[in-house]
Amino acid sequence: MFPAxxxxxxxxxxxxxxxxxxxxxxxxQRGVADRLxxxxxxxxxxxxxxxxxxWLDDPSRSLDAHLLQAFDDLRDLSAAVLTS
Known part of the structure; x- marks a missing residue:
């Protein structure tokens, strides 16, 4: 997705x-520690x-849907790593 x-x-x-x-x-500024x-x-x-x-690969779904899927996948990945 980066320019050529x-x-x-x-x-x-x-x-x-x-x-x-x-x-x-x-x-x-909202109090979150630097590292986090x-x-x-x-x-x-x-x-x-x-x-x-x-989304560029599959524009039939909205960008919002792809974002939600990506964050769900990230959460699932994090949970799987923690239980391994």
């Missing part, structure tokens, strides 16, 4: 880093990126 050209890829990565940091900072704010922001961005790719 290096310049556009670099721009996309910079934008993602900026958005992720903004979310982490917003969480910190960073983890939540990065996980949220990765999950969104995954869902957006799935």
């Amino acid at each position: 050209t290096p310049t556009l890829r670099e721009r996309e990565l910079a934008k993602a880093a900026s958005l992720t940091e903004a979310v982490a900072e917003a969480l910190r 704010a960073d983890l939540a922001a990065q996980t949220g961005w990765a999950t969104f990126h995954h869902a957006a790719g799935a």
Whole structure:
């Protein structure tokens, strides 16, 4: 899902880093510890990126549906790791 050209890829990565940091900072301002704010922001961005790719592959379902599926999958994966 990343652009093919290096310049556009670099721009996309910079934008993602900026958005992720903004979310982490917003969480910190709400009292979330630094480490957890960073983890939540990065996980949220990765999950969104995954869902957006799935949506491009399958536009018959809404982006919201793909996002919900991605977060459900992430929760299921976390639960499976904890019970293993």
